[in-house]
Amino acid sequence: MKYNLKVCFIVNEAFGWGVFGGFGYLSRLLAEGLHEKSVHTYILTPRRAGQREVEIVDEAYIYGYRDPPRLIPFLKSYCQGDVHNEVGRLLKKIDADVYHSQEPSEYSYVVSKMSPHSKHVITFQDPWSINEIYKIGRLEGANFIRLSFSSMYHKYIRQIFVKRALNRANGIFCQAKYIIPMVVKMYKLQRLPGFLPNPVKIPRRILKKSDEPTVVFLARWDYVKIPEMFFNLARLFPKVRFIALGRCHVDPLRDAKLRRKYSKIPNLEMPGFVSEEEKTKILEEAWILVNTSIHECLPISFLEGAAHKCAILSHEDPDGFATKFGFKAELSLKSYSKGLTYLLDNERWKSFGEKAYEYVNEVHEFNKVIDLHLLMYRKLLSN
Secondary structure, eight states: OOOOEEEEEEOSOOBTTTBOOHHHHHHHHHHHHHHHTTEEEEEEEEEOTTOOSEEEETTEEEEEEEOOOOHHHHHHHHHHTHHHHHHHHHHHHHOOSEEEEESOOHHHHHHHHHOTTSEEEEEESOOOOHHHHHHHHHHTTOOHHHHHHHHHHIIIIIHHHHHHHHHHOSEEEESSGGGHHHHHHHHTOSSOOEEOOOOBOOOOSOOOOOSSOEEEEESOOSGGGOHHHHHHHHHHOTTSEEEEEOOOSSOHHHHHHHHHHHTTOTTEEEEESOOHHHHHHHHHHOSEEEEOOSOOSSOHHHHHHHHTTOEEEESOOGGGHHHHHEEEOOSSHHHHHHHHHHHHGGGHHHHHHHHHHHHHHHHTBHHHHHHHHHHHHHHHHHO
């Protein structure tokens, strides 16, 4: 295959390369789609235990740097030049035409400074405010001193690097429309970011939904996702099949504890991480995608559920997904129970699922979004 463009994604993880998060999955999707368009794709990401510096996964070249230092260690490494030496060595090997950050970070700035002749693009995937850092940190049990230190670093140090990266960027985008005014205010941007949607693969076959009422949870089991709400909801609806995909992202003990506590609920299945084929099969059978997180931007799971004609039951309502395509719940078991009853009654979930499918097919369809990225890259390079 003849490559005519080199694009490198800067992201905090590569899906299946030690971690299983949304940003990493998104980058793998984009890399796959661009590769099919004869684009040579790279992913620049932290290297985790047991991983080599360079690996090839599904046609994408993954370049891993040593685990990113946090807080004061990052500043020390930055001032001593260790960060530049580590990343710079990899950049010489990559030598991309375009570096595209999936969520801005300190490394967005480092790369933009060290590769001034390349084009630099930033997509905001999930910007966090100081209030959200406190809210989520308290949920995860962080003490006040740690929370204060983290938020001060985020506000007064990390944002300095991010603002510098934004000033150097040739293109700034948001993956969801509702966060555009948020990031303008947060970073005092002088220009309005564009809307660059995330992709999802749309099944082109006739979808066969289960005859049995089926709802699915598709997320990590970390504290911020509150999977316990989904498990307890299963107790209230014994005639509904509940499938909780995923596992705890960072704490195996928490994962084991949750499985012990809720494994005896007869209508609750907890298969853990599954293959793409199995995930697609489960989403095809499901009637409703349930999201119980205390914080979401517009997650890939919403797009995947919508692509399989699932209605959305969620407390978070990015770009109106829950309001338009299902039920927006309050963050309580009572409200989720009310929402699930509403969607099941008179099979309301069907019409919501159809609307969700139509929307993502129009806005987020895989090939359309890949073409948008490619058009944007070529436009930047022609200037």
